[in-house]
Amino acid sequence: MQGNGRFITFEGPDGAGKTTQIKKLAAYLKEKEKPFLLTREPGGTRISDAIRSLILHPGHTEMMKETEVLLYAASRAQHVREKIIPALEKGVIVLCDRFVDASIAYQGYGLEIGVQKILEINDFATGGLTPDRSYLLDISPEQAQKRLIARSGETLDRIEQKGIEYHKQVRYGFLELYKQHRDRILLLDGHQSEEAIFSLIKKDFESI
Ligand SMILES: Nc1ncnc2c1ncn2[C@@H]1O[C@H](COP(=O)(O)OP(=O)(O)O)[C@@H](O)[C@H]1O
Ligand SMILES: Cc1cn([C@H]2C[C@H](O)[C@@H](COP(=O)(O)OP(=O)(O)O)O2)c(=O)[nH]c1=O
Numbered sequence: 001m002q003g004n005g006r007f008i009t010f011e012g013p014d015g016a017g018k019t020t021q022i023k024k025l026a027a028y029l030k031e032k033e034k035p036f037l038l039t040r041e042p043g044g045t046r047i048s049d050a051i052r053s054l055i056l057h058p059g060h061t062e063m064m065k066e067t068e069v070l071l072y073a074a075s076r077a078q079h080v081r082e083k084i085i086p087a088l089e090k091g092v093i094v095l096c097d098r099f100v101d102a103s104i105a106y107q108g109y110g111l112e113i114g115v116q117k118i119l120e121i122n123d124f125a126t127g128g129l130t131p132d133r134s135y136l137l138d139i140s141p142e143q144a145q146k147r148l149i150a151r152s153g154e155t156l157d158r159i160e161q162k163g164i165e166y167h168k169q170v171r172y173g174f175l176e177l178y179k180q181h182r183d184r185i186l187l188l189d190g191h192q193s194e195e196a197i198f199s200l201i202k203k204d205f206e207s208i
Contacts, residue, residue, distance in 0.1 A: 005088035006208070007129070009099040012137035013171050014160050015144035015151070016190040017197065021135065022097050024198045025205065029093060037087045040097035042075040045082045051075040056157040065111040069118065072103050073125040080126050099131060101177050101185075109173025110166050133208050135201055136178055139190035141167035 008025075010018040022038065029036040042052040054060065055071050076099070087094050100122045108118040139147075141164050148160055178187045186204050188197050 005090065005092045005094055006133070007084065007088060007094050007096070007131045008205070009096045009101065009131040009134045010137070011098060011101045011105075011134055011185075012174060012190060013139055013141065013144050013167060015147040016137035016139040017194065018097050018135075018137055020194055021137065021197060021201060022095050024194070025201060026095055028202060029095075034093060035091065036093040036095055037083070038095050039079070039083060041079060041099055041102065042072055044075075044079040044084075044096075047078045047082075048075040051078075058157060058161065065107065065113060068111070069103065069107045069113060069121060072107065073121045076100070076103075076122065077125040080129050085129065096131075099134075100126065101134060101136075101174070104177055105170045105173035109176070110162075110170040112169075131184065133204070134181075134185045135204075136174055136185050136187050137190040137197070138171065138174065138187060141171060143191060 010022045012018055026036060026038045041048070042055055043049045051071050051074055055063070055068060055075075084094050084096065100118075103118050103122055104115055107113050108115045144167065145164070148156060175187075178185045186200075188200055190197065
């Protein structure tokens with residue numbers, strides 16, 4: 001860990017409820033007057049947000065998987081150095097919607113690039129920064145798809161548009177990560193109610 005802050009990430013397939021839960025934890029910290037930073041990947045800085053638009057653009061169908069991996073890592077490198085580490089050094093609690101685990105699940109497993117390659121690239125990108133705690137929301141691809149279509153009837157981005165097989169592979173990747181990092185990752189069943197999930201997160205957060 002860097003500095004005195006705590007680095008907390010939220011992970012899981014699209015539609016699992018990460019954004020909902022991270023906002024609840026942020027509201028809880030605000031109420032307790034604890035300094036926190038709410039951020040997300042890809043994004044979080046001006047440069048990282050520009051990279052996000054490049055990656056998720058629905059028209060960029062010709063994007064090579066190697067390009068995709070490096071763009072996520074480039075976005076992360078900027079985010080870690082410009083925003084996350086300075087906040088941790090000031091003792092701020094950093095809540096981040098997705099981090100390296102997402103690259104392992106989506107690109108390592110989903111795009112079949114392999115975990116080792118993703119780890120090498122991301123180790124360079126992050127300088128070895130690892131979350132203190134990660135909340136992994138698990139959900140079936142079928143349920144996730146229903147939620148995404150219901151969510152404001154928005155158009156699905158380039159990743160969300162990929163088929164159900166890709167998303168099954170991503171979910172499998174996240175569950176494999178959990179098996180290897182039980183000390184860092186708390187697995188939560190995303191099919192439960194928002195309140196039930198948050199009470200588990202709150203209880204865990206208070207204990208770390
Ligand atoms: N536990 C839950 N049960 C039912 N619907 C949920 C739950 N959590 C989130 N949702 C809804 O599902 C959709 C996706 O949730 P969101 O938090 O945006 O997921 P993510 O950030 O993981 O993609 C939203 O419309 C949200 O209101
Ligand atoms: C951070 C990251 C995200 N992604 C993907 C997952 C999402 O489909 C997309 C955008 O993430 P996100 O903004 O979390 O989308 P959502 O709120 O719908 O869950 O980027 C990767 O494939 N690799 C990564 O390293």
